[in-house]
Amino acid sequence: xxxxxxxxxxxxxxxxxxxxxxxxxxxxxxxxxxxxxxxxxxxxxxxxxxxxxxxxxxxxxxxxxxxxxxxxxxxxxxxxxxxxxxxxxxxxxxxxxxxxxxxxxxxxxxxxxxxxxxxxxxxxxxxxxxxxxxxxxxxxxxxxxxxxxxxxxxxxxxxxxxxxxxxxxxxxxxxxxxxxxxxxxxxxxxxxxxxxxxxxxxxxxxxxxxxxxxxxxxxxxxxxxxxxxxxxxxxxxxxxxxxxxxxxxxxxxxxxxxxxxxxxxxxxxxxxxxxxxxxxxxxxxxxxxxxxxxxxxxxxxxxxxxxxxxxxxxxxxxxxxxxxxxxxxxx
Amino acid sequence: xxxxxxxxxxxxxxxxxxxxxxxxxxxxxxxxxxxxxxxxxxxxxxxxxxxxxxxxxxxxxxxxxxxxxxxxxxxxxxxxxxxxxxxxxxxxxxxxxxxxxxxxxxxxxxxxxxxxxxxxxxxxxxxxxxxxxxxxxxxxxxxxxxxxxxxxxxxxxxxxxxxxxxxxxxxxxxxxxxxxxxxxxxxxxxxxxxxxxxxxxxxxxxxxxxxxxxxxxxxxxxxxxxxxxxxxxxxxxxxxxxxxxxxx
Numbered sequence: 001x002x003x004x005x006x007x008x009x010x011x012x013x014x015x016x017x018x019x020x021x022x023x024x025x026x027x028x029x030x031x032x033x034x035x036x037x038x039x040x041x042x043x044x045x046x047x048x049x050x051x052x053x054x055x056x057x058x059x060x061x062x063x064x065x066x067x068x069x070x071x072x073x074x075x076x077x078x079x080x081x082x083x084x085x086x087x088x089x090x091x092x093x094x095x096x097x098x099x100x101x102x103x104x105x106x107x108x109x110x111x112x113x114x115x116x117x118x119x120x121x122x123x124x125x126x127x128x129x130x131x132x133x134x135x136x137x138x139x140x141x142x143x144x145x146x147x148x149x150x151x152x153x154x155x156x157x158x159x160x161x162x163x164x165x166x167x168x169x170x171x172x173x174x175x176x177x178x179x180x181x182x183x184x185x186x187x188x189x190x191x192x193x194x195x196x197x198x199x200x201x202x203x204x205x206x207x208x209x210x211x212x213x214x215x216x217x218x219x220x221x222x223x224x225x226x227x228x229x230x231x232x233x234x235x236x237x238x239x240x241x242x243x244x245x246x247x248x249x250x251x252x253x254x255x256x257x258x259x260x261x262x263x264x265x266x267x268x269x270x271x272x273x274x275x276x277x278x279x280x281x282x283x284x285x286x287x288x289x290x291x292x293x294x295x296x297x298x299x300x301x302x303x304x305x306x307x308x309x310x311x312x313x314x315x316x317x318x319x320x321x322x323x324x325x326x327x328x329x330x331x
Numbered sequence: 332x333x334x335x336x337x338x339x340x341x342x343x344x345x346x347x348x349x350x351x352x353x354x355x356x357x358x359x360x361x362x363x364x365x366x367x368x369x370x371x372x373x374x375x376x377x378x379x380x381x382x383x384x385x386x387x388x389x390x391x392x393x394x395x396x397x398x399x400x401x402x403x404x405x406x407x408x409x410x411x412x413x414x415x416x417x418x419x420x421x422x423x424x425x426x427x428x429x430x431x432x433x434x435x436x437x438x439x440x441x442x443x444x445x446x447x448x449x450x451x452x453x454x455x456x457x458x459x460x461x462x463x464x465x466x467x468x469x470x471x472x473x474x475x476x477x478x479x480x481x482x483x484x485x486x487x488x489x490x491x492x493x494x495x496x497x498x499x500x501x502x503x504x505x506x507x508x509x510x511x512x513x514x515x516x517x518x519x520x521x522x523x524x525x526x527x528x529x530x531x532x533x534x535x536x537x538x539x540x541x542x543x544x545x546x547x548x549x550x551x552x553x554x555x556x557x558x559x560x561x562x563x564x565x566x567x568x569x570x571x572x573x574x575x576x577x578x579x
Contacts, residue, residue: 184447185446187423188446194421194422194423195420201381202492202494202495204403204435205403306422
């Protein structure tokens, strides 16, 4: 009667969701919940950068720019127009998408390190603008007093509520990028990464696709930024500096370029590990750095490489009475 | 004429890579382009497929000038090509290569709407089967391109090019590195492709293959077109003989 087959990854994703849903019952301290909230935002950032750099192969050192634009737009819309949480956060995502067009434009002509340097420059431009456009952004003083989100009748207030809010957004982001990367868009982007010229001569306008990767990836990074602004209620240009871009890129690379599960694990690992290594005191960051070094040395393709992810998505779990049976498909 | 070039010229800095080349490729033919290394054959292909922009001249495809179009527009018009040095997608499967080619044939707007789905029209899937069958890649359907043998990779290049349902198929040294048996098979594939109503234009160094299969041949040397005609005519052309064997 149980001869139905289910994808293994769906079972695991469902299990992980259940664990994350009940976790606040055991993690009583607001401190831990807040760390997980931040980790959730990094998951959104890593997954969206993976789309641009891992899938489409467009190296970007400016992901924090989208993050910052989204955060500032959402905060300013909320503070100046008393707009609701949803409207502010959507505005942040939309402006980041527009920024994606401007970052995507050099990507049409530039490749690899040259593109990386160009995106680095654009990231710096955003930071400098945030710092010096004092009439609007208040410069280094930042934007304080961003109100708690009010979603219909739910006022997100406590650490637990923020935890669940981030969980919802991160889950939706993962779902969207999973659908996009498994569909035709993902296929074309991976082909562009492998050999752009050959894609062009099969009749596909690669310019459009690369731009699309930046717009979608940038849009979700902006969404993460808006969420961060509301969660911390205060933002300043310090939150969106170059080192943020590097950390996000490190999450994607450590997890495995082009691998969605990899980006999730990479983001969780890099944002949670420094917190859980606190017992090491002075040796904390040295241990952390050593961990990264060893990981990239022994698994340069990432913890959960794209190749691993592709076969993982094909694994089936058959619910037969005699037990569990893994079938790896024919690849 | 499916393809016609008129005084097509390409100058790189001070070097004239292609000098006033005027070719006429008849509809439905298997047409060969030969010449010693550095004669400008690949440059000629790159000009036709839009990867390089011309210095002078015209490229008429079915009577329409395509020399100012972008590579993807030229492909959508019905010209597709393979590469001399394999240009596959190592991280994608064999099947994916051909599916990508079918995506390019949808109109831009439709392409964007269909992006989120992973479903392909039934005709596209049937066509993929047909192409895989022809090139004997059916059993490798779910293999990554990086795991294919050299001969299989070469065939996949042709399969991907066929995926766009071209009217003109351009092959850059399809037999390079193939053994005798594979070359014989290649001949069969090409004849079958011709039967599908596709015109084939190929660069090849394997003279036996070219003379066997091509109805018409053009010869380039130092960017200049030195002869054009039936294989028997070209073989005896004095300039062709001296280009290949030396002498003056």
